Amino acid sequence: MLTRSNLYVELILFVVAFFWGVNPAVMKLGMADIPVLSYNAARLLVAVMGAWIAVGISKTYHPIDREDYKKLFMVSAVGFFLFQYLFSMGVQLTTAGNSSLLLALLPVSVALINWVLRLEKISFMMSLGILFSLFGVVLIIVGSGKKLSLSSEHLIGALYLLGAQAFYGYYTIFSKDLLNKYSSYLISAWIFTITTTIFFIPACYEMIHLNWSRISLTGWLSTVFSGAFPLCIGNFLWIWGTGKIGSTKASLYNNIAPIFAVASGYVLLNETFSLVQFSGAAVIFFGLYLTRIKKAAIFSRS
Template identity: 25%
Template structure:
């Protein structure tokens, strides 16, 4: 039975809410451990949960054919290893707001390449929706002054965050190809597992063992949130959405993440919230709606 697009949209919005919460959970976790340690804990837990979900659904662990191994490794290398590396390295040198604006270019890249490689329609309405959504993101994260984020020219951290855009675009489009022969749940499970294996040597080299001794109870709570909710469930829902409505229409929802991040910071950390969230958030939702109109 074909999945309803409306149900898919609900799952996508829930995924973006969870990804918005990763900014808060990641900030808390980063106070105790190295970023690569956090990434290993997050995706290691997610891999265990996802493989268990596969076992429950199919009665056994998912199997890969020989010609499926390299495509799945590609997903792990792009969506888990490369994205984590570029993301955490970039945030060491540039503000989170500037990074979020750069990452907001991801849906546009996904839509353009989907039109080129998969023939997805990319007409004037989608272009308009993408632009409105992108401007809305900049309004949210710059507190009403988007041009302030662009001041100062490019620096090495900006190029690291651009690496996030490239790696997530590759993960999204690569997943669409992989899911022609592998279910979304298996695709996410194996990509998370292979990505964790790639992260592990880097984390060990940067003090993984010592970091484990500094993990606080609140940090383990953040790991559970990041690994189970924000990765195992949200990544799976995102891939299901790509399978139903296409990469470009699912990708535009990513622009909701900064708005949810600001809202989560207000609710959990008491960070100030301004009118720019309402204005920018409305623009993001409008852009997403225009992009996904039938």
């Protein structure tokens, strides 16, 4: 039964899906004006400030126990940092619609990591779903208007994004223990902080030599929007909504994001979406339907 409370939660998750869907297009607008490493470091800094403000408002600060330092660092450095790095590189090389569709493959990444680490077994239907999803990725790349070759930007971008999903899957799986012990606000704040600190290492040289005074208003608005809404607020609202209605139902809204991505790419970037790409999207969603895990939970994104 759909109560008024559940309707409110689902409306919030719909807004989150909108943030995540338009984020690749918004990022591409910003990266047209700001180099990719500097752009992502700047939007992460926005997310860090927002996350610690949220910790202060919610009064959920608690010292991290010594035995959890290593786990927090590994989740941040191996999981979230490498996801952010590869994600930003991938978004730059392919369309906004393709980026969002490839990001929807997270359940596949989680299933494969669980299988490799022998945490969970992969059923026949899940294996079939993974194959369908990967075939859908091939259709997306082929339908992007460039031939399938090692020199294709769309292929390289897809490989970056597939790698990003693998590290995001690692982050999703191994962040659960921390979430059971600390508030999501506090863990998000620390993960954003550690990730941003590491991200400044490869971005430092580029940021020092960048003439920040020449960045357009569009570049600044893109940076602030992407860091504040999809990255910071979107993650907080997603965690809250998942806790209210469950991860299975909430995950349905994750699959709405590509619709907004394709639409925003068309409106903001004049991107096209071919029939082959549409077919690839349909195959991916069918594959995700086959691989759906009822207890899967997505902690954060973008």
